[in-house]
Amino acid sequence: MFESSLLFFTGIGAFVVGLGAAILIVWRDLGPVARLTAPQRVALVVALGGGVLAFGLKLTVIETLTFAGRDRLAPVLTPAEPSEPEAAFEVGRPIWEPLPRVAPAPAGDPTTPEKVALGRRLFFDTALSRDGTLSCASCHDLDRGGADGRPTAVGIDGAVGSRNTPTVWNAAFQARLFWDGRAGSLEEQALGPIANPIEMGADVDDVARRLAADPSWRADFVAAxxxxxxxxxxxxxxxxxxxxxxxxxxxxxxxxxxAGDTAALTPRQIRGMSLFETVGCIVCHAGPGFSRASLLAPEGGRAGLRRFPSLATPYTEKYRLTDDLGAARGGTAGIWRVPSLRNVALTGPWLHNGSVDDLSEVVRIMATVQAGREVSADGRVATRVEWSAETRRLTRRTPAALSEADIADIVAFLEALTGDGLRKKARAAATATATASTEPPLASRSP
Ligand code: HEC
Ligand code: HEC
Incomplete structure (x- = not known):
């Protein structure tokens, strides 16, 4: 506003000065030299004055438009400030949703306390394995994030499998189970490990017969x-x-x-939450379960299988990411179920083959091979020049890169997905192991 009135008065001033100058010139210099009569002098002053007036008007109009109109034109003229707090996320927007407290049950088969009690007994019982050495809980340790902490599972007779043990916590929300998504329900999944020769190695019918011979099991089945x-x-x-x-x-x-407890996340975790969206993790790890393969995800989990690794990078060889192709039939990249990221901080080592034991490295891999970002220490990358023979065009690209600080923010956010109860249990379990291992073995205690 200040500039526009200043310029308006400058315009008027210029006009007055210009007109005065014209009168002086015509009357004192031009008039006598050209021997003009008074009416002729007036006409000349009017002509010159008109010019000066028009100039002053133009100046005023131009300046008024450019300055006074700036406020209104600003959104069109200036690109959006990237540093402005754009609505990166708002609590309550549909993409950020809390986990339901109850998992959905199949139609006609409600989750009753009796069924749960029977299921718990089965889960912890080694009678489900061929030689009575393993229970589901041997690999899915509920106190340690629901997994086993190993790169890949160790089954009956010490057989080492080729896949990492995923957590059973929140598996009930998954529409696709197993790393390659081959099971469509927990019921369909449950018998797999019992029969798997490198897991529990049993014949499921044998197991059923063994249980039927024991009256205490019979009672529990009747109750359920x-x-x-x-x-x-x-x-x-x-x-x-x-x-x-x-x-x-x-x-x-x-x-x-x-739920409104704004102090529940640290500033670093909130930054990570925003990056999780802007970098595109959310495209695959969507919904309250952070998995497109979740019943809670858009499309009810039907779009839950993805190519991984979707871009070729040195990570493929370093972590042997394509030795196992999951659900892919041939080709150069696997097809895998998008896993949930709930409690992911507790379930390392990570990825289908358990090849990465550092969560920040997993995030680096994901950002690079799944989200197509570059990662560098300071978040800056060289401008790349690309030549397309097809379009005969040279393109300069400065892709937005992630810094190591960004990676740490995302890791911090992933840690915010760990349930409080589970975190406490895992901490207690870790302390117990640490105490046990610092105690000298019995043999060395006696002299
Ligand atoms: C020897 C270790 C081992 C035992 C014992 C075991 N599992 Fe697993 N479990 C695994 C591994 C490894 C996978 C992943 C296999 C794959 O994806 O191909 C898995 C996958 C699962 C999944 C799928 C989780 C998901 O998100 O996809 C569930 C659920 C599960 N197991 C439940 C059970 C139950 C119930 C039992 C007992 C009947 C059991 N497991 C016994 C190692 C084991
Ligand atoms: C294009 C889909 C896609 C995108 C985008 C994506 N992921 Fe993943 N993510 C997957 C798939 C598929 C896997 C399973 C990989 C495997 O089977 O080894 C996975 C695995 C993971 C794991 C390991 C889970 C475990 O239990 O081992 C983490 C952690 C993870 N993603 C985090 C992220 C983060 C953080 C981002 C964003 C930087 C991201 N993902 C972007 C598809 C995606």
Whole structure:
């Protein structure tokens, strides 16, 4: 406003000065030299004055428009300030949703306390393995994030598998189970490990017969499925699934944050949350379960399989990412289920083959091969020049890179997805192990 009035008066001033100068010139210099009569002098002054007036008007109009109109034109003229707090995320926007407290049960098969109790007993019982050495909990240690902390699972007779043990916590929300998404429900999944020769190595029918011979199991099956209950693979699977539906962790700092406890996340975690969206992690790790393969995700989990690694990088060889192609039939990259990131900080080592034992390295890999970003120490990367023979065009690109600080922010955010209860249990379990291992073995105590 200040500039526009200043310029308006400058315009008027210029006009007055210009007109005065014209009168002086015409009357004192031009008039006498050209011997003009008074009317002629007036006409000349008017002509010159008109010019000066027009100039002054133009000046005023131009300046008024450019300055006074700036406020209104600003949104069109100036590009949006990138540093402005754009609505990167708002709590309550549909993309940020808390985990439901109860997992959905299949139609006609409600999760009852009796089924859950039976499922819990089955989950912890080594009778489900061929030689009675392993239970589900041997690999899915509920006190250690629901996994085993190993790169890949170790089954019966010490057989080493080729895949990492995923957590059973919140598995009830997954529409696709296993790393390659080959099972469509917990019921379908449950019998897999019992029969798998390198997991529990048993014959599921044998297991059912063994349980049926024990009256205490019979009582539990009757309580769960009624007097006519059959002890068979299907009921074993349904009970295990019912128990697994109670393994949910809706008590993460992230959920408390969404519920309005703004102090639940640190500034670093909030930055990580924003990056998680802007970098595009959310494209695949979507919804309250942070997995497109979740029942809670858009499309109900049907779009849950993705190519991984989707870009070729040195990571492929370093971590042997394509030795196993998952659900892909041939080709150069695997197809894998998008895993949930709930409690992911507790379930390392990570990825289908458990090849990475540092969560920040997993985030670096994801950012690079899945989200197509570059990562550099300071977040800056060289401008790349690309030549396309097809379009005969040279393009200069300065891709937005992530800095190591950004990676640390994302890791901090992932840590906010750990349930409070599970974090405490894992901490207690770790302390117990540490105490146990610092105690000298019995043999060395006696002299
Ligand atoms: C020897 C270790 C081991 C044992 C014992 C074991 N599992 Fe697993 N479990 C695994 C591994 C490894 C996978 C992943 C396999 C794959 O993706 O191909 C898995 C996958 C799962 C999943 C899928 C999780 C997800 O997000 O996809 C569930 C659920 C599960 N197991 C439940 C059970 C139950 C129930 C039992 C007992 C009947 C059991 N497991 C016994 C190692 C084990
Ligand atoms: C294009 C889809 C896609 C995008 C984008 C994506 N991911 Fe993933 N993510 C996957 C798939 C698929 C896997 C499973 C990889 C495997 O099977 O080894 C995975 C695995 C992970 C894991 C390991 C989980 C575990 O239990 O081992 C983490 C952590 C992870 N992603 C975080 C991220 C982060 C952070 C971003 C953003 C920087 C991101 N992802 C972007 C698809 C994606």
């Amino acid at each position: 499925f009624g007097p006519a209950a059959a002890i068979e693979p299907a009921t074993i699977a349904r009970a295990l699934a019912a128990f697994e539906r109670t393994l949910v962790t809706p008590d993460a700092p992230y959920d408390r944050f969404l």
